[in-house]
Amino acid sequence: MSSPKATNLLQGTLDLLILRALSLEPLHGLGISRRIEQITQGTFQVKPGSLFPALHRMEEAGWLAPSWGESENNRKAKYYRLTAAGRRQAQAETEEWQRISLAMAAALQAT
């Protein structure tokens, strides 16, 4: 098992990535995982052991709403979409992340 520090870091990142992945359209679990791979150009490959707990946690938090639909190959699948609260959260987290990355970039350039 990974150390708690790494998990925490990943968790913050993962939430934002999931929120971004769902910003266009509702997706099911595997879809989210593939979308993240796609938008991060393969940098992040989310394992189901991290993905599903995060999805359910965010659902509990009211950011995601579930709905059952058919997948591209005609299978029943659980789709997640962003709620209004989820959009606000995505907005807030994006700003937060940008602030951090600017600060980090400045810090790295300063030396």
Place this chain on the structure above:
Amino acid sequence: MDPLSYLARLWHNLTHRRKVERELDQEMTAYLALLADESSPRDARLETGGIQQLKEQVREVKAGFFMQTILQDLRYGWRMLRRSPTFTLVAILALALGIGATTTIFSIVYGVLLRPLPYPAGDRIAFVFNHFAPQNAEHGTLSIADYLDWKRGNHSFESAELYRQSLFDVTGAKDPEQVQGAYVTAGFFSMLRVQPMMGRTFLPGEDAGNAPGVAVISETWWRSALGADPQILGRKLNLNGVPSTVVGIMPSSFGFPRPTYKVWTNVRLIPPTRRGPFGMRGLGRLKPGVTFAQAQLDTNAIAHHIELENPKTYHRMTMPVLPLRDGLVGNVRAALLAFLAAVLVLLAIAAVNVACLLLARATSREKEIALRVSLGAASGRLIRQLLTESLLLSMLGGAAGCVLAYLGVAALRAWNPGNLPRIEEVRLDSVALAFAVVVSALTGILFGLAPAFQTGRDKLASSLREGGRGGTARAGRRLQALLVMGELALALILVTSAGLLIRSFVLLGQVNSGAQAPPENVLSMKISPIASKYRNSDQIIPFYKRVLERAQATPGVLYAGISDSLPPDRQYDYDTFVIQGQQLPPGEINPAVTCPIVSPDYFRTLGIPLVRGRFFTEHDTENAPPVVIISESMARRYFPNENPLGRRLKASGPDLNGTPFMEIVGVVGGVRYTGLDDQPADAYYQPYGQTMYYPRTNLVVRSAGPAAGLASSLRRTVRDLDPDTVISDVTTLEEALGASVVGPRFRTMLLGGFALCALLLAAIGIYGVIAYSVAQRTQEIGIRMALGAPRSNVIGQVVTEGLRLAIAGTVLGVAGAFLATRLLSSLLFAVKATDALTFAIGPLILIAVALLASFLPACRAALVDPVIALRHE
């Protein structure tokens, strides 16, 4: 996160558990299927990891997960407990016994020693006593003169008060009645900061020498004896012949010094002419910021001053300052703490016992546990599950224990064994219940930890493969053996302690009070003539004479006598004395001795033997030369190697110079007047015809057979002579002897009971371990028997295993008992804390019990059929 939506989710998850589970399952299945479409099903499974573990990881983040698992654990635990009802019953009984006993004893300890006193800031109030040579009473009482000196010199207390407890003969109300009460100073109630429920308490100046009598009475007495008369305030009661106006009623919650007190009247501080009589207890509230130690220095300085001014009366005088609680509680602290220690040991034994049972079960549950691990249970989760089970068990035991404690406390209060002070404040209240809950939880965690850790250490694969016969089983057995050893050691400590108390009690019961008459044939009653009717000896002596004549004439009475002191612990008065011609070092006087005032036939009535000289006769009257009879021990101590007959002595004291010396006319056998555990008292007896007025005495008769039946006719005899005379404390000598040792008897029974429980639990414990080890080795035993081992050999082997445990436990226990029984020494009588006999018998009992407990499973082992045993799995 929005708390409202979280609550909604929580509610949803808890109420729609099935639906949530089904959806989770569908989601995972769909995910796997989708993944399998992209790659192969095998790759999909590899990438996902265990589907069950994945589901569990998701469940853990959902709202209400913690609550749900606890509910689940509880449900599961409950099912486990119901599946093995014998185990559950034994465990709950053991725990109920332990927790119930502990809670009961805690209630008593809390009520007596810890509960705040019912007076505001009661921990700032102190008694002030008088300690001086030669009396040497640790908490001796003050005379009015001492009190006035203390009051004048006091710097540490807000005010200096005093009280003197007394029995009051009350007339003028209804029937004459004798009630317990106290004379108190005017500031007594305001010092305690208590308020009356009706009327007022005493006003400043009402303790002056010429103040009229006033009385404050208790609500209880007002309701029971005075018919809750609303017009009571302003009415006059005769208290010991003094007309006293009732000015107030104290609520029943008030009872100083004890709730049995019914009346408080004003003491009259008449300027004293001498240091005495004693009987006053000083009472004061410390000024803010003053410590007890500072107050002690202060009073000792005053005492030193008093001593310098009264060199003939006092030597080495101090005025001990004692916190109110210590004074009220007295000497029961040692006994109560011993009980608490003993009952905690008992609880520990019960907990260890349950731990052993759980351990045995945990080992047989290894396969189940291994299966759960392979199905995705985290080890932390498993430990929690096991702890929940043991907590469930301990809480059930605790609940049953609370019922036991409730009954126990009620029984103890009704019985009031050993005359515990403050017993009326003992109850099973929220503090005791909180204690029970905490104790239950702690026990549950403690005895649950052993098997839980055992499980945590389990190696999954080996457990599955070996089917519960592997290394962990051996480790579990080792832990179990250690626990049982500890249990045996603890049980031995209790058995030894109880043994010492039993030996003490038996020896105490063999002590002779000094009265040779059969105790059941001797009946006594206290008779208290109303003081106002009998103002001097000319009036009282003829009355007593008539009482004696009538009593003597009562059918069945062999002898009748009167005495103000009676064995075994009813000493009435003691005083110092001086022997004519005795050479004492300057400034020294003889110590105080018991000085009963008796009628001529008192000695014959009780069967006190005459050693030399003569008894008193009816001719020893006021007009005859004063005479005295001394006890054997006093003769030996003060007249060694000489004949005391014809020598003369008298009570000493600066104001007693004028009293004549009395001639010693007889020496009688020693009598115990200060308790069976004390030595026969040095005593000098005076004839009742030659002494000053005295208020109350005892009528005592002896018959040829049991005397209890004489009570009513004797009572009538006294009533006929004077209907106002109060009769109380009707008892045979046998009952009085029993009552005097009720404290030791209670201690002995209680500790004996604990020891029995401990033995029983230890027996169950060792039986469990041996039976379990036999069950584990059924196969091995079968092989040995198939190869020709005789049954006796098998029995011997199993019993040896139990014996080894017992001996190891005994060695530990003897060492522990040596340390523990030292705490008991103050409760022992005529037995040393390291009594060899007790220390020899205790281990023997323990080993015998252990042998018996291991013999049963040994026999079962020997009856094993080799064929079946070999197939046993």
